[in-house]
Each structure stands twice: as structure tokens, then as C-alpha cells.
């Protein structure tokens with residue numbers, strides 16, 4: 479059996495699913511392939527979704543499936559040390575008349591479910607997962623993919639959304655700049671006694687940042703980054719001891735806490751692809767860039783990749799231009815600069831905060847306190863974090 483599409487997306491993670499929906503919205507026929515079944519729930523993470531990513535999900539009609547499952551972030555508290563209820567934070571963003579941060583938190587499993595439901599219902603998308611890819615041939619006129627059972631997929635363009643260990647990137651000989659942070663992030667969900675009131679907290683410890691991020695129903699998501707040895711030690715604790723250690727670190731900020739579900743640990747590194755394209759191939763999401771979760775931006779970057787690619791694909795289909803041509807270069811130019819800038823910024827942030835140097839600590843606190851006293855600088859940071867500045871793809875615009 480042989481099938482033809484405009485674009486084939488390999489990888490049905492959060493970015494691959496979104497890329498398929500965005501390209502289909504722009505009129506492309508899409509084939510989405512994954513070696514695993516996307517409905518298996520194993521991700522305990524939750525994601526901070528920026529205002530612009532929320533607009534994208536809204537434009538793809540995904541947010542209508544979030545009813546009651548998405549939590550707005552109304553306040554952000556940042557501390558350069560251990561804090562408790564009575565302690566002061568060095569930097570606070572609280573929504574007011576002047577400052578309005580429109581960010582959200584959502585469990586990855588809920589987000590993925592919603593994206594998958596939309597993909598399954600979309601007549602322009604054919605999803606095949608789990609499926610075994612036997613061979614990918616990127617020729618001068620088309621991409622040909624041989625699947626098991628003599629099934630052949632042909633398309634004009636291949637989008638690699640196969641994650642940070644992307645085999646498509648490797649097979650195209652695209653190199654990466656790689657730095658290990660020698661840190662891991664422990665992710666867990668907790669239930670707590672006191673309401674979070676939509677507040678996100680970030681505590682900077684010498685081993686790495688600890689974030690408490692608000693979820694629906696008196697729950698918060700924990701992202702606890704620390705040195706490899708400290709993370710391994712914390713992962714080896716039983717649930718009761720783990721909760722004791724966590725409570726000690728946050729000093730009763732949310733009252734009594736309870737672990738919901740299991741803990742997961744993620745090794746942290748910075749990885750930047752040297753190119754975003756090769757013959758009839760583009761990289762999107764973590765296949766192109768993988769960053770420290772310190773600023774909660776990795777997925778937001780992937781969403782922008784999806785929307786930027788969809789713009790270029792849509793325009794070319796409309797004008798009858800081959801998708802394997804200038805689409806690729808335009809996409810690469812658009813996204814690589816933005817992404818590399820954010821990769822470097824998060825890298826600097828982690829280096830600045832994850833250390834004990836007393837001079838740096840002094841400078842950091844001075845910086846945080848000065849920002850805290852300037853509404854102008856705060857507004858600047860909020861606008862940058864919302865992702866609503868710069869050259870936006872059309873699907874990130876409220877008025878399409």
C-alpha cells in the first residue's frame with residue numbers, strides 16, 4: 479500500500495502532535511508516525527504554557543478540551559535562598575493593573591490527551607502509532623518512508639519531532655552543541671494543605687532551582703533540579719522521607735504536603751542543533767533544542783517551531799510551491815535565531831544561580847531586588863515570558 483501526503487511528521491510527542499495540527503490547519507495533508515503508542519501515560523511532568531502558546535492551542539481548538547484542567551499563574555515569587563511563610567522573596571510578580579502575566583500550568587498527560595483527541599478527529603491527519611519505520615529515503619523530489627507490512631509513505635517534507643535523541647537528526651548528519659549540566663530534575667505532583675492562590679515559586683539553591691508550580695485542585699507540580707548525586711540520593715528515598723526532605727526545603731510554605739503518584743527524574747543538558755534542516759528535512763521541538771527547565775520554555779519554543787513551520791507550509795501550498803524548497807530555509811532562519819537566544823539565556827541563568835560563589839550571590843540578590851522595585855523592568859520580563867513579542871507566526875495571533 480502506498481499513500482501520499484504533503485508532510486510527514488515523525489514523533490507524536492507534544493510538539494509532533496501540535497506540528498501536525500498546525501500544518502493541517504494551514505491546509506496540508508499530514509502523516510504522523512511514532513514508534514510508541516502516544517496514548518500511554520507515563521509523563522508526570524506539567525508544563526508552564528506561555529500566553530502565546532495558549533493562543534496557539536486555542537487557534538487549534540485544543541483549549542476547549544481543557545475545561546477545569548488548566549491553572550492560571552497569577553503570581554510568581556522568586557527567592558535566592560530557602561524560604562518559609564514568614565520569609566521574604568527577592569522578586570515578586572503579582573498580577574495587578576500594571577502587570578498582567580497570562581501563563582498557565584497543565585499536566586502533560588492532560589495536554590497530550592487533548593492534542594491526541596484533536597489529531598484523531600482531523601480528516602487531514604493520518605496517525606500511525608505504534609509503527610515501525612524500516613527506512614527513510616530523502617530524495618531530490620520527495621521523501622519515501624518504508625513502514626512494516628510493505629506500507630510506503632511519500633511526502634514532500636519530513637518534520638523530525640522525535641525528541642532530543644532524534645535519530646532523524648543523526649541520520650541527516652546534523653551535529654549538536656552539547657553541555658551536560660551534571661544536574662537532574664526530579665518531577666512530582668503534590669497535594670497541599672494551604673491553597674496556592676495561583677502562585678508559582680522558584681527557590682534557587684546552590685545545587686539547582688526548586689520550582690513549585692500551581693495545578694488545579696490544590697495540587698502543585700515540583701521540579702527540583704539538583705546535582706546528580708543529590709538527585710540520586712533524593713530519588714532513592716522512600717515516599718515519606720522524600721516528602722520530609724521536600725517539606726524541610728520549602729519550610730511549610732504550603733502546609734502539610736502529600737505525594738500524588740510517582741516521582742520521575744530527568745537528566746538536564748543543553749543541546750542545540752547546528753542546523754535545523756537538511757534535504758527535505760526540518761527539525762522541530764527537542765530534536766532541534768533541549769534546554770534547562772529553569773524558565774519553563776522548552777515546550778513553548780517547540781510550539782513556536784510548529785506554528786512557524788505551519789505558516790511556511792501553508793503559504794507554499796497556497797502558492798503551489800514545492801515544500802522541499804525555500805520553506806525549509808525560511809523556517810530555519812526564523813526559528814534558529816530565536817531558539818539559540820533562549821538556549822543561551824537559560825544556560826546563563828542556570829550558571830548564575832546554581833552556585834555558591836558569594837560575590838555572584840551578592841550580585842544576584844542586588845539584581846533581583848532592583849528588578850523587584852522597577853515596574854518597567856518587570857513589565858518587560860513579563861512580556862518576554864509571555865512570548866507575545868517579536869515576529870509572531872499567524873497561529874500565535876489572537877485575531878486569525
Ligand SMILES: Cc1cc2nc3c(=O)[nH]c(=O)nc-3n(C[C@H](O)[C@H](O)[C@H](O)COP(=O)(O)OP(=O)(O)OC[C@H]3O[C@@H](n4cnc5c(N)ncnc54)[C@H](O)[C@@H]3O)c2cc1C
Pocket residue numbers: 488489490491492493494511512513514523524525526527611639640641642644645646663665701744762763764765771773774775776777778779780
Ligand atoms: C523536568 C522538565 C520540566 C519541563 N517543564 C517545562 C515547562 O514547564 N514548560 C515548557 O515549555 N517546557 C518544559 N520542559 C520541556 C518540554 O517538556 C520539552 O521541550 C517537550 O516535552 C519536548 O517535546 P517533543 O515533542 O519535542 O519531544 P518528546 O516529548 O521527546 O517526543 C518525541 C516523540 O518522538 C517519538 N520518537 C522518538 N524516536 C522515534 C523514532 N525513531 N521513530 C518514531 N518516533 C520516535 C517518541 O516516542 C516521542 O513520542 C520541561 C522539561 C523537563 C525535562
